[in-house]
Structures are given as C-alpha cells and as structure tokens.
Amino acid sequence: MTDDVLAQPIRFHGGVHPSDGKDLSSGSEIRTAPLLERYVVPLQQHIGAPPKLLVAKKDEVRKGQLLAEPGGFVSAAIHSPTSGVVSQVGECLSPTGVFVPAVEIGSDGEDNPDDSLPPIEDWRECDPAKLLERVRAAGIVGMGGAAFPTHVKLSPPPNRKIDTLLLNGVECEPYLTADHRLMLEEPDAILDGAAALARVLGVRTVVLGIEENKPDAVALLRERAAGRDIEVVSLRVRYPQGAEKQLIYAATGRKVPAGGLPMDVGCVVQNVGTCRAVAAAVLGGVPLIERVVTVTGQPVVSPGNWRARVGTSLRDLLALAGGVKSDPAKIIAGGPMMGFSVYSLDLPISKSSSGILLLAPEQLFQYTSEPCINCGACVDVCPMKILPGPLSVQIENECFDDAENWRVMDCIECGCCAYACPANRPLVQHFKRAKMEIMARRR
Numbered sequence: 477m478t479d480d481v482l483a484q485p486i487r488f489h490g491g492v493h494p495s496d497g498k499d500l501s502s503g504s505e506i507r508t509a510p511l512l513e514r515y516v517v518p519l520q521q522h523i524g525a526p527p528k529l530l531v532a533k534k535d536e537v538r539k540g541q542l543l544a545e546p547g548g549f550v551s552a553a554i555h556s557p558t559s560g561v562v563s564q565v566g567e568c569l570s571p572t573g574v575f576v577p578a579v580e581i582g583s584d585g586e587d588n589p590d591d592s593l594p595p596i597e598d599w600r601e602c603d604p605a606k607l608l609e610r611v612r613a614a615g616i617v618g619m620g621g622a623a624f625p626t627h628v629k630l631s632p633p634p635n636r637k638i639d640t641l642l643l644n645g646v647e648c649e650p651y652l653t654a655d656h657r658l659m660l661e662e663p664d665a666i667l668d669g670a671a672a673l674a675r676v677l678g679v680r681t682v683v684l685g686i687e688e689n690k691p692d693a694v695a696l697l698r699e700r701a702a703g704r705d706i707e708v709v710s711l712r713v714r715y716p717q718g719a720e721k722q723l724i725y726a727a728t729g730r731k732v733p734a735g736g737l738p739m740d741v742g743c744v745v746q747n748v749g750t751c752r753a754v755a756a757a758v759l760g761g762v763p764l765i766e767r768v769v770t771v772t773g774q775p776v777v778s779p780g781n782w783r784a785r786v787g788t789s790l791r792d793l794l795a796l797a798g799g800v801k802s803d804p805a806k807i808i809a810g811g812p813m814m815g816f817s818v819y820s821l822d823l824p825i826s827k828s829s830s831g832i833l834l835l836a837p838e839q840l841f842q843y844t845s846e847p848c849i850n851c852g853a854c855v856d857v858c859p860m861k862i863l864p865g866p867l868s869v870q871i872e873n874e875c876f877d878d879a880e881n882w883r884v885m886d887c888i889e890c891g892c893c894a895y896a897c898p899a900n901r902p903l904v905q906h907f908k909r910a911k912m913e914i915m916a917r918r919r
C-alpha cells in the first residue's frame with residue numbers, strides 16, 4: 477500500500493448519507509453502569525454453534541468465570557458478568573424477537589473475580605499461539621455487530637496469506653457513538669489490542685479507518701499510533717463504510733469478490749471495540765463481559781454512552797440514562813439502518829449490542845407495499861451492485877431461485893435501498909425473508 481492511497485481514500489460504489497443524529501451523545505463521556513442485582517446472560521451471542529453450559533441453578537460463580545464453553549471451532553465462550561449465584565437457567569428474549577437459552581446471575585454485591593485467565597506479561601514476545609488461545613478463551617467476538625468469533629477470523633487456512641490487519645473505527649451507523657468515545661478515551665488499549673492481533677496474524681501492515689466526521693479521534697489516534705507501525709486513515713463519510721467489503725475497498729483499493737471473504741484479498745478486519753476487548757483479555761486477564769453501549773434518541777432524558785456488562789437489560793440502561801421525557805414511537809436495538817425494532821425493554825444486551833435508539837413519533841417511518849415504479853434509485857445506492865427493485869418483485873412472487881441467481885445472498889442488509897426508495901417498499905425485509913428461505917432449502 478502506498479502513502480498516496482492512504483492520503484486519498486477511494487469511495488466505494490453507492491451508499492447514502494443519512495442525517496446522523498450523533499450530536500446527541502458524541503460529547504458524552506463513557507459512564508460506567510453500577511453493579512446491578514441481576515444479569516440475564518444469553519448463551520447464543522455469536523455466529524456459530526451454541527456453547528455448552530457448564531453451570532446449573534444454585535451454583536456459585538465468580539466474576540469472569542466460564543458459564544459455557546465453545547460448542548465447536550466456530551463458537552464462543554460465555555463468562556459471568558459478576559459474582560453471585562446462578563438463579564435461573566432458562567430463556568430470554570433476543571432483539572430479533574426469538575427466545576434464546578440464557579442464564580440469570582443474581583449478584584452477591586462482591587464482584588469477586590475469577591483468576592483463571594492471568595495477564596500475559598510477555599505478550600509482545602510470547603508465542604502468537606498463546607495469544608490466539610487467549611482470544612478464544614476470553615470469548616471474544618466481533619463487537620461491531622456481526623459477533624463472529626474472533627479466534628476463527630485469526631485462523632485463516634494455509635492457502636490464504638494475510639498481509640493487512642484493518643481496524644474498523646468507522647461507526648457509520650447513524651446515532652451510534654460508542655466506538656467514537658472509545659477511541660477518544662481508550663486509544664492506547666485499542667492500539668495494544670491491535671498489536672496483539674497483528675502478532676497473531678504475523679502481519680506488519682495495520683491500518684485504522686475512521687470517518688472524517690470524527691476529526692478528534694483521527695488526530696488522537698494518529699498521535700498515539702506514531703512509532704507503532706499503525707496507519708490511521710481518514711475516510712470520507714458514507715454509509716455503509718463500516719461494512720467489511722466497503723471498508724477494505726475504501727482503505728486499500730482491494731475488491732473482495734462476490735461470495736468471497738476479506739481473507740481472499742489478504743485482509744482481516746477487526747472493530748476497535750474488539751481490539752479493546754483483546755487488550756483487556758491479554759494484558760488484564762479479563763474475558764469479554766462488558767462493552768460500551770450508546771443510549772440515545774430524542775425522547776431520552778440524558779443520551780450518552782455507558783460501559784455496561786453483558787446481561788444488563790435495556791430497561792436498566794434506559795433508567796441509567798434518566799428514562800424518557802416523552803413517549804417513544806419505536807425502540808431499536810442498534811442503529812436506525814441495521815438495528816432491530818424491539819417490543820420489550822426486558823431483553824439483555826449482548827457482546828455485539830452497540831446501542832439503544834428511541835425514536836420520537838415525528839421520526840417514525842412507515843413502510844408500505846406500494847408497487848415498484850422502476851425509478852432505479854435503489855440501484856444507484858446499493859453498495860453491492862445488486863438490483864434491489866426487480867429482486868424484491870421476484871421475492872414478492874415467491875421466485876426464490878431467480879432471487880438467488882440475482883445475488884440476494886450477497887445483500888449485506890444495509891438498508892440503503894429502502895432509505896432511497898420513494899415508494900417506501902420494505903426491501904430489506906424482502907431480502908431477509910428470501911435469504912432465510914434459500915438457506916432453509918439448502919439445508
């Protein structure tokens with residue numbers, strides 16, 4: 477990669493620039509949520525096999541103790557967010573509206589830590605395999621939303637040569653500011669985590685991409701990264717630049733082929749929150765039991781960013797932010813483009829929960845199923861160069877084979893097409909349904 481590429485990032489195809497609403501919370505320092513009386517810890521917080529439960533009701537546990545071990549290579553460990561007693565083993569509601577297995581921990585108020593993961597003092601010199609095992613043991617997953625187990629991404633097959641670690645500090649989703657605040661408040665932890673990841677991968681090129689609407693983070697990370705062999709790239713603002721394929725192209729000029737993975741072009745992408753979690757696991761011996769969550773929206777009394785433990789309910793987080801000053805019309809787990817509208821506050825945050833957004837009635841947007849008028853607006857903005865309009869008509873007609881041929885499986889569900897559609901068609905819902913149908917037929 478040349479300096480010219482870094483100085484003049486490329487723009488990926490399509491994308492949109494919605495009003496971002498980040499001012500509501502971007503100036504708010506991260507506050508640490510107090511210890512709660514109970515946490516409901518979902519056991520399926522990652523992509524992959526469910527983990528194997530290791531505890532039973534009434535068992536005593538310590539903070540950071542393993543509650544469930546990985547159920548396969550593509551799986552992730554789950555740890556207790558505090559010390560106390562396993563008060564329930566059952567289910568909890570997830571943001572997608574389905575119930576998933578969960579463990580409830582009743583806190584003893586002591587927060588006594590488990591010490592089975594001691595800090596790795598010699599992490600800059602130790603065998604990279606030791607760091608990889610620590611990432612796996614600490615239950616680290618991608619914290620930008622995908623929740624893919626990090627140790628799997630760090631284990632490419634021998635025929636895939638990785639030469640670049642790309643750090644994702646883009647946070648292009650409107651309203652969310654958790655990564656922005658993390659970069660401002662814990663830059664050294666992010667860079668230490670990145671150095672540990674680079675050591676596992678054996679790469680020398682590390683690039684951190686941040687959108688230029690966060691100039692304070694760009695300046696601070698450039699200052700702290702000096703002398704560390706980590707390049708900080710300021711990217712033009714464009715949603716969905718935080719998607720892996722779009723970020724890789726914008727920051728390096730490399731194109732991930734359709735159906736391909738970042739490793740096909742020599743890249744591994746890791747979110748800055750994940751880097752911070754790796755630093756905590758390696759340098760501090762702390763597994764992934766907490767994250768920064770943005771609690772925001774016009775109805776919220778005190779929008780901001782909270783360091784909260786996995787298993788904290790949306791209700792508790794909203795109470796910490798002062799509750800509401802007006803009735804919200806919609807509650808979204810995540811951001812407005814890719815988040816899930818939820819009907820209950822009694823569901824817990826997981827390792828990949830980036831935010832809670834409350835929308836006021838005047839912000840509510842209603843999808844209709846009006847006919848497509850063939851305007852082409854969706855085609856212009858689709859970053860995957862799909863034809864969303866005709867594709868959605870095929871799906872309405874239940875033509876799933878045609879939809880597969882027209883690349884519905886390449887859809888990253890970014891929502892740009894629906895955002896641009898003047899007929900307010902529920903395009904992403906169509907594509908999600910088709911993908912589920914095609915996956916079910918393949919099984």
Ligand code: SF4
Binds near residue numbers: 858859893
């Ligand atoms: S078709 Fe999929 S990838 Fe393309 S804009 Fe719509 S949601 Fe995004």
Ligand code: SF4
Binds near residue numbers: 901
């Ligand atoms: S933007 Fe909407 S109306 Fe226009 S072509 Fe796409 S689906 Fe049809």
